Amino acid sequence: MKIVLAGGGTGGHLFPGLALAEEARRRSPETRILLMCTDRDEAYEDTRSAGVECQVIPSIHTGSLARRVAALVPAFVRAMRGIRRFRPDVVVGLGGYGSVAPVLCAALRRIPSVLLEQNVVPGRSNRFLARFVNEVDTQWAQSVPRFRTGARVRVTGNPVRTFIQRRDRSACVAQLGLDPALPTLLVMGGSQGARPLNDFTISALPLLANSGPRMQAIHLAGAADCDRVRASYEHYAVPARVFGFLEDMPLAYSACDLAFSRAGGTSIAELTALGIPAVLVPYPHAMDNHQFHNARVLEQCGAALLLEQATLSPHRLAHHLTALLGDRGRLEAMGRQSRAMGVPRAAAIIADRLEALAAERNGHRLSRWLERRSKAKTV
Numbered sequence: 257m258k259i260v261l262a263g264g265g266t267g268g269h270l271f272p273g274l275a276l277a278e279e280a281r282r283r284s285p286e287t288r289i290l291l292m293c294t295d296r297d298e299a300y301e302d303t304r305s306a307g308v309e310c311q312v313i314p315s316i317h318t319g320s321l322a323r324r325v326a327a328l329v330p331a332f333v334r335a336m337r338g339i340r341r342f343r344p345d346v347v348v349g350l351g352g353y354g355s356v357a358p359v360l361c362a363a364l365r366r367i368p369s370v371l372l373e374q375n376v377v378p379g380r381s382n383r384f385l386a387r388f389v390n391e392v393d394t395q396w397a398q399s400v401p402r403f404r405t406g407a408r409v410r411v412t413g414n415p416v417r418t419f420i421q422r423r424d425r426s427a428c429v430a431q432l433g434l435d436p437a438l439p440t441l442l443v444m445g446g447s448q449g450a451r452p453l454n455d456f457t458i459s460a461l462p463l464l465a466n467s468g469p470r471m472q473a474i475h476l477a478g479a480a481d482c483d484r485v486r487a488s489y490e491h492y493a494v495p496a497r498v499f500g501f502l503e504d505m506p507l508a509y510s511a512c513d514l515a516f517s518r519a520g521g522t523s524i525a526e527l528t529a530l531g532i533p534a535v536l537v538p539y540p541h542a543m544d545n546h547q548f549h550n551a552r553v554l555e556q557c558g559a560a561l562l563l564e565q566a567t568l569s570p571h572r573l574a575h576h577l578t579a580l581l582g583d584r585g586r587l588e589a590m591g592r593q594s595r596a597m598g599v600p601r602a603a604a605i606i607a608d609r610l611e612a613l614a615a616e617r618n619g620h621r622l623s624r625w626l627e628r629r630s631k632a633k634t635v
Contacts, residue, residue, distance in 0.1 A: 257284065257614050260344040260362070261308070262292045262335075263355025263381070268522040272372050272603075273350045275415035277308055279603040280610065282418075290342050292335060294354040311338045316353040324353075331357035339365060345614035348372065349389070351379050363388040368613035370606070374414050374521025376549040378402050390613055393606050395521055395599075398553055412606050413599020414525035420506055422530050428511035432497045434472050439581040442512035442532075444476040450518055452565060453537060454481045457516065458488040459570035460577065465492040467574070469582040472496060474508045513587055514580055519551035519562075525602070531595030533587050534560040535576060537568060559594035 259280060261273040277289040289308045294315035313334040316327045335357040339347070347362035347369040349355035355371075362369040371382050373394040378386075386392050386407040394400065395414035403409050426436045434440065445453040454477050464471060472495035477485040479500035489496035502508055509515075509526070515534040517523055527534055536554065538547030554560035561576060580587060599605070 257346070257611065258288045258290070258342060258344045259610065260290045260292055260339065260342065260347040260358060261350055262347055262358035263294075263350045263352045266352075266520075268374060268520045269350045269352050269372075271417060271522050272374060272415040272525070273348065274308070275417045275603045276348065276372075276606055276610075278418060279415070279607045281307070283607065283611075288342075290338070290344065292338060292354070292358045294331075313338070313354070313357060316356055328357060332360065336361045336364075339367070345617060346370065346610050348610070349382070349385060351382055353381055356381055356385065359385045359388060366617075368610075368617050370610065370613070372414070372606070373399055374525070375399070375546040376402075376553055377544045377546040379543065379546075391609070393609070395525060395602075396550075396553060398549075410609075412609075413602030414521055415603035415606060416522075416525050416529050416600065418603075420509070420526050420529060423506060423510040425510055428507050431507065432474065432511055434474075434495060434497065434511065438470055438472045438495070439514070439584075440512045441471055441473045441577065441581065442476075442508050442515045442517075443473060444508075444515065444517050444523070445478065450478070450539070451481060453516065453518070454478070454485050456537070456568060456570060456573050458485060460574040461488055461492045461494055463570060463574035464577060465494050467578060469578070471577075471581050473498075474512060475499070476502055476508070514577070516577070519547035519554075521546075521550060524550055524554065525598070528554075528559065528594045528598030529600045531591045531598065533580070533590030533594055535563060535573075535580070536560050537563050537565050540565050554594070554597065557593050557597060559590055559597055 280287045291308050291310045292313055294313060314331045316324050316331055339361050344367060347358055347367055349359045349371040359369050369389040371385055371389050371392040373382050373392055376396045376398045378399055386403050391408040391410055392403060393410050393412040397411045400409045429436045443453060443457050475485055475496055475498045477498055482498055482500040486498040509530050509532060515527055515532050517534055517536055519536040519538040536551035538551050551560060551562040555562040
């Protein structure tokens with residue numbers, strides 16, 4: 257099978273696509289994957305090491321409608337050339353403006369296509385493209401009514417990479433050089449870190465160090481803030497391992513008792529797949545405030561605590577972290593609710609559907625070929 261992954265713009269869009277590619281190639285090593293990304297997506301350079309082919313198409317600007325339409329033309333031409341050359345069996349839109357041209361090309365060429373939606377509030381590109389695809393596969397049941405009437409929407413979960421698995425906590429804590437007896441907080445703001453989360457944590461450290469249960473931290477600060485954050489933990493004598501970037505995320509996930517995080521769809525998919533309770537601070541400038549809606553769903557089911565950045569203070573953060581880290585029973589209850597929200601098999605569920613769509617298309621192509629051959633013989 258040959259699959260085109262289209263679009264993205266952030267790791268939150270890219271990682272589900274890579275998880276799906278991984279599942280498809282696990283089933284059949286001969287499967288070829290082509291990632292169509294925009295010229296703005298520098299992160300996609302890393303996908304070559306994963307055995308994914310890459311083709312750059314012009315980006316579609318987020319400015320006025322006229323600018324977006326004008327930018328769509330060269331993107332569409334480049335995408336159509338790539339699809340004609342690659343001849344995919346199915347196209348998967350990962351979200352973002354970069355998915356628009358390849359998915360529209362697939363519709364014109366009658367190639368089956370699927371959209372992945374990671375957030376409760378669907379992105380604008382996915383809302384527009386939903387009418388042209390075979391189906392939309394979303395992480396949330398709450399997303400279904402947000403698509404236009406008639407769109408085919410399935411709740412499948414959000415694909416997570418297979419190496420995102422729970423390991424032995426004590427062994428992981430020891431590997432990080434921390435104390436297995438202390439509650440462990442994981443602070444993460446996404447693949448590039450989140451400076452406001454770093455600042456809130458640093459400001460709360462003197463309060464955390466002097467009140468409540470003793471604690472330790474694993475802090476993913478981003479390269480620019482790594483030294484500053486590490487110095488703060490050392491100043492207040494709070495045990496911590498601070499990383500600019502950590503490739504082995506299961507190590508951190510397995511060692512932690514509570515996560516302090518943004519509320520991106522893919523981060524939530526990984527946290528819920530492992531049943532990790534969380535304090536979520538949505539990124540306030542996200543399109544359609546979608547991170548707030550993601551976090552609110554988890555809070556409503558008891559899997560997370562939602563704190564809005566605009567009203568958050570160091571004292572309020574320290575109060576909540578202290579209360580949660582000192583209440584093992586509550587953390588366990590939140591973890592159970594988190595796990596109930598997760599769909600670790602999402603990649604397999606979606607891969608099943610891709611195989612079915614590809615087989616259906618190839619069956620139709622074979623039927624048409626046999627019909628044409630029969631008519632030719634008759635003549």
